[in-house]
Amino acid sequence: MSAGPQRSPRPQILLLVLVCWLLVSFAYADDLFLDRAADWGLSFSYWNGMTGQYYYPEIIGGGAALFDYDNDGDLDVFLPQGAPLGTGKPTLPPPAQPGGRLFRNDLISKETRKDVPRFVEVTEASGIRSLVYGTGAATGDVDNDGDLDLYVLAFGANQLWRNRGDGTFEDASKAAGVNDPRFSLSASFADLDRDGWLDLYVANYVDFAVEQNLTCYASSSRRDYCGPSAFPSALDRLYRNRGNGTFEDVSLPSGIASKAGRGMGVVAADLDGDGWQDLFVANDGMFNFLWRNLGTRQGGLRFEEIGLPAGVAVNADGETEANMGIAAGDFDADGDDDLFVTHMAGETNTLWVNDGKGSFEDRTNATRLGAPSLPSTGFGTAWIDYDNDGWLDLLAANGAVTEVEERVRAGDAYPYAQTHQLLRNLGLSSDGLRFADVSREAGAPFQQREIGRGAAFGDIDNDGDMDVLIVNTNGPARLLINQAGNRRPWLGLRLMDAKRDLLGARVAVVRKGGPILWRRAATDGSYAAANDPRVLVGLGDAAEVTEIRVVWPDGKTEVFPPAPLRTYTTLIQGTGKPLVQEKKPEKKP
Amino acid sequence: MRLTLRLGTFLLALAGLALAATLAAAPPPIPSPDLSSLEPAVAQQIQERQNALRDLYGRDPDPRELAGAWADLGMHYQAYKLTGPAEESYRKAMALDAKDPRWPHLLGGLLQDAGRLDEAVTAYNRALELAPEDVPALVHLGEIHLLQGRREEGEAALRKALTAVPEDAATNALLGQAAVERGDFREAVDRLEAALRTAPGANRLHYPLSRAYRGLGQAEKATEHLGKVGTVGVRPDDPILDSLESLRTGERARLESGKRAYNAGRLSEAAEEFRAALKARPESVEARINLAAALARQGDTNGAITNLREAVKLAPANPTARYNLGLLLAAGGAIPEAIEHLTAAVAARPQDAEAHRALAQLLRDAGRTEEALKEYAQAIEKAPSDEAARLGRAETLVRTGQYAPARDLLEEDLKALPQSGLLAHGLARLLAACPDLSLRNGSRALELALAVWNAQPIPAYAETVALAWAELGRCDEAARWEQTAIEAAQKAGFPEQALGEMKKVAERFGQGGGCRP
DSSP: OOOOOOOOOOHHHHHHHHHHHHHHHHHHHHOSEEEOTTTTTOOOBBOOOOOSSOOGGGGTOOOEEEEOTTOSSSOEEEEOOOOOOSSSOOSSOOOSSOSOEEEEEOSBOSSOBOSSOOEEEOHHHHTOOOOSEEEEEEEEOTTSSSSOEEEEEEESOOEEEEEOSSSOEEEOHHHHTOOOOSBEEEEEEEOTTOSSSOEEEEEEOBOOOGGGOOOEEOTTSSEEOOOGGGSOBEEOEEEEEOSSSOEEEOHHHHSGGGSEEOEEEEEEEOSSSSSSOEEEEEEBTSOOEEEEEOTTTTSSOOEEEOHHHHTOSSOTTSOOOBOOOEEEEOTTSSSSOEEEEOOOTTSOOEEEEEOSSSOEEEOTTTTTOHHHHTTOOEEEEEEEOTTOSSSOEEEEEEOOSSOOHHHHHTTOSSOOOBOOEEEEEOOOOTTOOOEEEOGGGSOGGGTSOBOEEEEEEEOTTSSSSOEEEEEEBTSBOEEEEESSGGGSOEEEEEEESSSSBOTTOEEEEEETTSOOEEEEOOSOOBTTEEOOOSEEEEOTTOOOEEEEEEEOTTSOEEEEOOOOSSSEEEEETTTOSEEEOOOOOOOOO | OHHHHHHHHHHHHHHHHHHHHHHHHSOOOOOOOOGGGSOHHHHHHHHHHHHHHHHHHTTOOOHHHHHHHHHHHHHHHHHTTOHHHHHHHHHHHHHHOTTOTHHHHHHHHHHHHTTOHHHHHHHHHHHHHHOTTOHHHHHHHHHHHHHTTOHHHHHHHHHHHHHHSTTOHHHHHHHHHHHHHTTOHHHHHHHHHHHHHHOTTOGGGHHHHHHHHHHTTOHHHHHHHHTTOOSOOOOOOOHHHHGGGGGOOHHHHHHHHHHHHHHTTOHHHHHHHHHHHHHHOTTOHHHHHHHHHHHHHTTOHHHHHHHHHHHHHHOTTOHHHHHHHHHHHHHTTOHHHHHHHHHHHHHHOTTOHHHHHHHHHHHHHTTOHHHHHHHHHHHHHHOTTOHHHHHHHHHHHHHTTOHHHHHHHHHHHHHHSTTOHHHHHHHHHHHHHOSSGGGOOHHHHHHHHHHHHHHSOOHHHHHHHHHHHHHTTOHHHHHHHHHHHHHHHHHTTOOHHHHHHHHHHHHHHHTTOSSOO
């Protein structure tokens, strides 16, 4: 059969192609989030080093940090990496380059301004050599020099990487005295004693040693990972920043060392409205801790643990749950921070609503957050107003810790994958505040089955809506870019003193025709992650801002006039005047 | 044409019948997990149920009989949380016998466990259509509706269930929790108290009860119940779903069931499960240790010791077996053997602070103070907040007459743990009554003793206040405080002999004796 002259495609084929294209386009157009990790150069998979021995740390990590380490106005990324455990042969090939990786975001750079972020791996140049079994990350400016430092949590000694301000880091772990050797997952930087320096709380998990590994089984009788109760709990640590580059371990005198837990998440926030930041610690399978900050009246930092009487140690039934990631935020717009904690499949994630004085009620079922979370095991989470309607929604990065039978049957080598979830706050109605699971409508990233762990939250493309970086065990990290949030008006705020972000500062955005929106500047929360310290406020249909009020970490309140919408503005303590932060890119000649 | 059509229809029908007959005889594909990775006993058990089902298909069975075999297989799958194959099996059973309420009930339980609540509601409703008297299904429905935030529907189902079984603990507990949620604290208290009357061991219920009392403004009751909160909950009685537990076989499954029962405080059940695990694998060290723990908690110390000795024989380096055996032997006075086992425990698990402390205490009591001090140091290094270890170390020094080092260490310890009443009291006692008079410091002792008494008014603290006053030469105050100690001891139910000793001290102080001149 000879080849004939080329023919134009048949009209039917053209029509089919057009229909397919339209279908795909509509599908993408409707997606609330798209994964841009591969497109934008963020190529990373967390490798847990598994060898078939079921070492406990394998099922726990890893985390992520979203932080503007080079102070160029966009969020860069640090991702801790797993490492080999024991002497067995790894089941999966190790990463090409061992250790945690730093990616610079070139959305804004000296040379050019790009339309979209572009991530460039700069680990070697940065000097970061994080070859520990990395589990999580925390960020804060520990030396008040105006740039964010990086704390890497690990199964093994934690690391403090001091930012030199020139794009490089130095290992200050030992010199600073914060190289806690325990199995740590999350940490929080907060100025707990209000002396102007960021202190550090490290949530430690369990006392596990590779050489004392245990054998555990799933309900099916297959070999599986042990649960946390198989191991002794570990003491958390509180380090007071001396202001001279070193920290003092005040775990004992502060009272923090009086109780050992299995800390997975930690958040610092003034939960009882007394002006001092308290600490909430999510403990796996144990009572959560609420460390009430008693201030420094007795000569040093003092805390008392009040989780049970405050109503946040257990759920409404009195049941101890597998507490993992934490979201602290004012979801009901009543001026105080409420707590949401992710849990294991078979348990609900739990919402504890604050009465403003630090007393909480479990309102999980009433807000309809219980049922959707039952099939999944949640880790990273945050209150995010993904659609900028003024009401804080929730995202949970999910992934099991015990075998998922369905995945075993599907032949997964590592059968722990689940889908992530997005829950929309429907706002006030006659039935009170309620949430709806909108994961099905949220796009492809919420349909994929992955082993979600840490999730870091921030506006990665600086377009005025909240994006998410999710770390998956033995799978690619996902950069979930919000496609729809900035259709509604928003306000971006950075709360600072002359040099650094004032973590723990609370801001009230007063609007005409809508409730006051309270938000908090913080990098902590979620699970094993560090978040964007900037505050992004969706304004919904009440976009006329009349006043911005800031309660600074030192307890002082300051009022600012309205800041311009749809851009980031810096509020510097004591100036009373907003400073538009948006950086204009230099044009290339 | 018409004829052809009729003939064609006839042939088609004939083929259909033949196909149907073939299908009826041949078993459909049986859902199965990968049995190779299961414990052999479990795999064999499942294989047997699968074979039984296949055999049945070969015997022209009644559909109801087939349904029963499918459900039986499903139950075995469900017993091992093999959810997918279990669901398929139950759905087959329901298709074959749509009238049997047990199959949708089982499916409801399976789906509820999997968190597929809407589907579970459908299944339970079907079970209730077929058997309106299925009270457990009603309770499950109520429970699910509460989880879904559909409180009114949930409470309606639970109230209906309660009319059938008025004292049911789980139903009352669920209704009580629902009442807390809607702010009807009076009803919540009534329901939860009723649940606790039926199931007094369900100490988790004290938590919602505490919240209910707090809602009523009864702070004292709220605090009382908060202090009783434990981990034992209450679950709805459900003979159909409860029967799944008995299907589990093999060491691993029994161990898991036993641990669950143990954690829930059902100790006899736990012991039975651990025995079953041992039967499945007699060399199971874990089963021995767990059986010993369950027996010990039931007061059968000898049984516990026997099992732990067996465990040690099987695994001489097992730190848990050694530690538990050491503690039990020590409690029975067999100190040298206890020391031997605790020494082995710390050797096997050097980071175990509790084992170091327990060993230190035994060594101290055996007069081996140098070794005791080393073990205390280890315990403190491993767990710096262990105030009991710090106090034990100081007490050891006091016993050997090293009063000044004991005092200095206690001062240091108190700096490290300023909120420790135990250490403050230990130091106060030493400063008030140290045999080396030169080390006494009445003022500081009084300050410390009053602080701990104010924080926690127990007899020992009042006695130390009295001793401090005596050291300050104030016998009148010493006598008054010794009297306070006696009153506190009476309240606490101290035995007469102890009270008599305290009264003698008070009398001596009252007469001006025992005080520093």
